[in-house]
Amino acid sequence: MSSIAAAWKRLPWWVEPMAVVFALTAFGIYSLTIVVFYPGVFQEYVSPFYSPEVGRPDWLPWFITAPVLILWIPLGFRATCYYYRKAYYRAFFWDPPACQAKAQQLDRPWARSTESYKGERALFVLNNIHRYFLYATIMVVAFLWYEAFLTVFTPDGFQITVASLLWFLNIVLVSAYTFSCHSFRHLVGGNKDCYSCIRGGNVRRKTYNFVSRLNTRHPQWAWYSLVSLLATDIYLRLMQAGVITDFPIIGG
Amino acid sequence: MDSNSAEQKDMASKAHADVHADEKAAANGKTAKLRIFRGDSGGGELVDYELPLVEGMVVLDAVLYVQAHQAGDLAVRWNCKAAHCGSCSAEINGKPRLLCKTRIEEFDGGEIQVHPLKAFPVIKDLVSDISWNYQVSKGIKPFTSDEQAPFTMYEEDVERLYEPKKCIECFMCQDVCHVLRTHHKHAEFAGPRFFVRNQWLEMHPMDNQDRLHDLKEDNGLGLCNITKCCTEVCPVDIHITDNSIIPLKERVADEYYDPAKWLMRKIRGNRGSRNGAAARNGSRNGN
Numbered sequence: 001m002s003s004i005a006a007a008w009k010r011l012p013w014w015v016e017p018m019a020v021v022f023a024l025t026a027f028g029i030y031s032l033t034i035v036v037f038y039p040g041v042f043q044e045y046v047s048p049f050y051s052p053e054v055g056r057p058d059w060l061p062w063f064i065t066a067p068v069l070i071l072w073i074p075l076g077f078r079a080t081c082y083y084y085r086k087a088y089y090r091a092f093f094w095d096p097p098a099c100q101a102k103a104q105q106l107d108r109p110w111a112r113s114t115e116s117y118k119g120e121r122a123l124f125v126l127n128n129i130h131r132y133f134l135y136a137t138i139m140v141v142a143f144l145w146y147e148a149f150l151t152v153f154t155p156d157g158f159q160i161t162v163a164s165l166l167w168f169l170n171i172v173l174v175s176a177y178t179f180s181c182h183s184f185r186h187l188v189g190g191n192k193d194c195y196s197c198i199r200g201g202n203v204r205r206k207t208y209n210f211v212s213r214l215n216t217r218h219p220q221w222a223w224y225s226l227v228s229l230l231a232t233d234i235y236l237r238l239m240q241a242g243v244i245t246d247f248p249i250i251g252g
Numbered sequence: 253m254d255s256n257s258a259e260q261k262d263m264a265s266k267a268h269a270d271v272h273a274d275e276k277a278a279a280n281g282k283t284a285k286l287r288i289f290r291g292d293s294g295g296g297e298l299v300d301y302e303l304p305l306v307e308g309m310v311v312l313d314a315v316l317y318v319q320a321h322q323a324g325d326l327a328v329r330w331n332c333k334a335a336h337c338g339s340c341s342a343e344i345n346g347k348p349r350l351l352c353k354t355r356i357e358e359f360d361g362g363e364i365q366v367h368p369l370k371a372f373p374v375i376k377d378l379v380s381d382i383s384w385n386y387q388v389s390k391g392i393k394p395f396t397s398d399e400q401a402p403f404t405m406y407e408e409d410v411e412r413l414y415e416p417k418k419c420i421e422c423f424m425c426q427d428v429c430h431v432l433r434t435h436h437k438h439a440e441f442a443g444p445r446f447f448v449r450n451q452w453l454e455m456h457p458m459d460n461q462d463r464l465h466d467l468k469e470d471n472g473l474g475l476c477n478i479t480k481c482c483t484e485v486c487p488v489d490i491h492i493t494d495n496s497i498i499p500l501k502e503r504v505a506d507e508y509y510d511p512a513k514w515l516m517r518k519i520r521g522n523r524g525s526r527n528g529a530a531a532r533n534g535s536r537n538g539n
Contacts, residue, residue: 082478082498089477096430099481101346101370107434117435119475128501128509182494186502194457196406205408215494 013098020091027226034233035067042240044154045163047233048170052143073140077133082182083219085127131183141178144171159251166235170228177221180214284356286314288326289367292376298365299323305356311366312340312351315378327377335487338422342378343367348424348485351378369427382423388442392449393466397458409457415495416452418488421445425482425492431475441472444482444492451496454503464507473497473504 008016031049034040040050049067056066078084089095095117096107107114120127148171151164178184189208195201214221238244282305287298301318312330319326330340333352340351345365356364372380397403425444431437442450450467453459467473478501482492490496506513 086478086480086493089479095477096434096479096481099347099428099484101343101367104428104430104434107430114435115437117431117437117475119431119472119477121472121474124477125474125509128505131502131505131510182498183502186499186506190499190502191506193455193459194409196409197457202408216491218494 013100013103017091017094017097020087023223023226024088024091027230030230031071031233034237035071036063036065038237040067040233040236042236044150045167045236045239046147046150047236048144048147048167048174048229049233051140051147070140073133073136077130077137077178078222080127080130080133081222082130083222085124087219130181131187134178134181134183134187137178141171141175144174157251160249162247162249163235163239165249166228166232170225170232173221173225173228176214177218177225179211180218180221182215182218185211185215284309284314285364286311286318287363287365288315288318288378289365290323290326290377291374293374296374296377307357309356310352311344311349311354311356311364314356314364315351315366327375327379329379336420338420338487341369341422341424341427343370343427348427350422350424350487353487369423371427371429371433372423382426384438385421385423385426385443385445388446389449391470392442392446392453393461393463395453395456395459396461398460399458403458405457412455412495413452415490416448418490419445419448420488422487424485424487428481428485429476430479430481431472431477435475437472437475440470441475442470444476444497446471447473447476447500448490448492448496451500454500464504467500468504468508473500476501 034047035049040047041053046053049071052070054066054069056064056069090097094106094108096104098104108117111117118124148164148167151167152158152160185208188211189195189204192198192201192204195205198204235244239246283302284305286301286303288301290296290299301314301322303314303317303321306313312328312333315326315328316330319328328340328342328351330351331337332339335350335353338350341348342351343349343366344351344354345359345363346367348369351366366378368374368378369380369382372382372384375381423445425448426432429443431441432443447467450463450471453461454463476497478493478497480493482497483490483494486492
């Protein structure tokens with residue numbers, strides 16, 4: 001892994017922002033297409049993009065499908081996430097695209113003047129509501145856990161299949177991403193100056209330290225969980241299309 | 253921390269020994285090529301220098317060699333040569349680095365360009381005027397406690413304070429930060445180094461001051477868009493963005509951008525009380 005990281009560092013500075021633009025755009029187009037045009041449930045499996053399943057009032061325009069009614073929550077969570085903010089400020093806004101002197105000279109090449117920079121004081125001050133998206137996302141994560149268990153405890157009995165392993169891997173990664181969040185870290189202990197002065201301080205401190213350890217890998221969890229969401233959904237679509245048959249490991 | 257200081261010690265002693273091994277290098281026949289910025293606030297240019305390469309040589313050794321043998325008027329600021337004083341910060345191939353912690357061999361014989369820190373006015377050659385930072389520092393509310401030191405504090409309450417204390421004030425984070433470097437917001441932005449200092453003060457259990465208003469209004473915390481260049485260049489590995497800036501942004505959000513917390517304060521009526529935030533955060537003497 002470290003050799004891959006070293007090789008990645010040797011690449012020209014523009015590779016990383018361009019890769020982020022490509023990956024996030026591709027993911028955005030893929031997820032938008034499937035949730036608007038395709039169903040996401042096959043047998044006992046619910047695609048993570050379609051969880052939790054909710055009813056949809058008929059008067060809504062056609063493109064507001066049932067998953068769209070939920071998806072704004074995880075989307076908002078990722079859009080206001082401290083890691084993704086770094087990623088899109090660098091990759092999409094070139095503000096700055098990278099840290100080297102040459103790259104910094106290309107900071108927002110379209111801006112009228114370099115002094116017009118507002119940072120997170122103008123429109124992006126809205127990113128401060130990240131914590132509210134966190135609260136809502138925790139509820140969605142609970143449903144994803146529930147649905148992962150439904151792939152194991154089916155109406156026909158207990159089973160473990162390749163698909164259910166994939167569903168569990170996905171929710172573990174999504175949970176790691178969600179609970180390594182900087183806002184969560186602040187909520188559990190970062191907002192306190194003195195643990196020995198408050199009730200339950202020791203638990204707060206231990207939780208804070210655990211979340212801090214998870215938090216050092218927050219960018220990795222962000223990408224791993226994005227890939228696992230994609231893999232889970234593609235696996236479901238392949239089963240739907242009859243291209244693959246789920247492989248049972250226990251039961252089934 | 254231990255391995256880091258051991259490495260620095262090793263590096264320092266080795267480089268020291270190697271400076272006195274010019275003859276060995278000459279016999280070796282290898283040379284190092286440097287392009288060093290020569291000039292002042294009015295402008296300047298890169299000048300080429302070639303010198304005998306000694307194994308283990310750092311860029312500062314090379315610069316000092318040039319100063320001793322080829323260009324006696326070359327200006328460079330340095331002090332401990334052990335990555336502890338933060339004096340020899342400069343830009344090597346466009347990246348802020350400590351001259352004393354960057355080995356020549358790292359560049360595999362490729363070009364080595366040395367510039368002064370560009371976010372601050374150049375005085376001469378590799379020396380920039382970093383005094384703006386000391387002005388900013390003076391503007392930060394100092395540590396204030398109701399109790400007299402020495403304090404009785406528990407390890408668990410101060411373990412987060414070791415990391416910001418590692419700062420050697422090399423100001424490379426200030427140099428690389430685009431808010432200062434590109435957007436020239438020196439008048440309204442304190443820069444990463446001073447968010448690190450503020451985080452230490454804010455999280456200190458014995459401190460009784462509330463700096464959140466200053467951070468938002470005077471220090472321009474909202475101008476930071478957390479693109480992490482400061483973290484990338486920190487020579488003592490302080491996770492500036494994750495452990496200083498973001499925790500402060502979260503505390504400012506608590507105070508100014510959280511509607512539920514705002515409502516709770518209205519109901520409880522403790523908004524505006526002296527040291528309100530310090531009391532809520534559980535400071536020992538905050539109330």
